[in-house]
Amino acid sequence: MTVSELLKARISVRAFLDQSLAVSVVHALLDEARWAPSGGNLQPWKVIAVAGAARDAVSRLAIETLAENPAGEAGARPVYPASLGEPYRTRRYKIGEDMYALLGIPREDRPARLQWVARNYQFFGAPVGLFFVIDRAMGHGQYAHLGMFMQSLALAAHERGLATCMQESWGMVRESLHTHFTLSPNETVYCGMALGYADPAAAVNTLRSDRATVEEFAIFQGFE
Numbered sequence: 001m002t003v004s005e006l007l008k009a010r011i012s013v014r015a016f017l018d019q020s021l022a023v024s025v026v027h028a029l030l031d032e033a034r035w036a037p038s039g040g041n042l043q044p045w046k047v048i049a050v051a052g053a054a055r056d057a058v059s060r061l062a063i064e065t066l067a068e069n070p071a072g073e074a075g076a077r078p079v080y081p082a083s084l085g086e087p088y089r090t091r092r093y094k095i096g097e098d099m100y101a102l103l104g105i106p107r108e109d110r111p112a113r114l115q116w117v118a119r120n121y122q123f124f125g126a127p128v129g130l131f132f133v134i135d136r137a138m139g140h141g142q143y144a145h146l147g148m149f150m151q152s153l154a155l156a157a158h159e160r161g162l163a164t165c166m167q168e169s170w171g172m173v174r175e176s177l178h179t180h181f182t183l184s185p186n187e188t189v190y191c192g193m194a195l196g197y198a199d200p201a202a203a204v205n206t207l208r209s210d211r212a213t214v215e216e217f218a219i220f221q222g223f224e
């Protein structure tokens with residue numbers, strides 16, 4: 001598969017087969033993703049991979065934490081800005097509605113939608129969960145570099161027939177995760193990722209997000 005094919009083929013998968021992954025496979029993916037670039041070559045990433053009982057433990061932790069505190073622990077780094085302007089608001093709405101249409105969950109069935117959101121905390125059934133940890137001192141540049149690492153990992157996974165879903169939803173329990181993983185005071189969990197084999201029978205995995213055209217986001221100057 002070429003890089004351009006991979007870029008178009010990678011999607012967020014939200015239903016996984018109950019099929020375990022060897023740690024050697026996860027290790028190999030990280031070994032490839034570490035070649036992602038970063039400003040000043042800071043490589044501002046640390047990864048915690050969980051499977052089996054360790055995966056179940058973080059799932060339980062998230063469900064219990066959010067039951068006690070539904071507002072969550074995203075703190076100063078919420079998943080989205082408090083006020084999401086256009087065109088972002090419409091894009092977010094559309095992907096959500098497209099997904100719930102595939103799931104057959106109407107807008108008014110709020111309990112069912114919340115139950116679906118809670119599937120994030122079971123990694124949508126994936127056998128492996130990854131957490132991306134960053135130094136709290138890092139700024140927006142280093143978060144972008146961590147994103148490059150994550151995309152590299154997602155592409156490497158896809159190349160091997162694996163599927164991923166990046167999950168900022170784990171930021172909702174970042175303080176509990178911090179304690180759980182006994183991270184140092186200068187570290188924080190940015191994002192999670194579900195990793196495993198896609199369930200080909202799941203309707204939600206037929207979701208295809210659209211993108212703005214190049215003309216909508218690019219400006220070309222000085223060309224002949």
Ligand SMILES: Cc1cc2nc3c(=O)[nH]c(=O)nc-3n(C[C@H](O)[C@H](O)[C@H](O)COP(=O)(O)O)c2cc1C
Nearest residue numbers: 010011012014095120165166167168169170191209
């Ligand atoms: C950093 C990041 C965090 C994300 N967090 C979540 C999440 O918590 N839950 C979820 O279902 N999807 C999550 N997504 C998936 C996006 O909704 C998805 O990438 C977007 O709709 C485009 O679809 P595609 O990945 O299938 O191309 C996240 C994506 C990124 C890049």
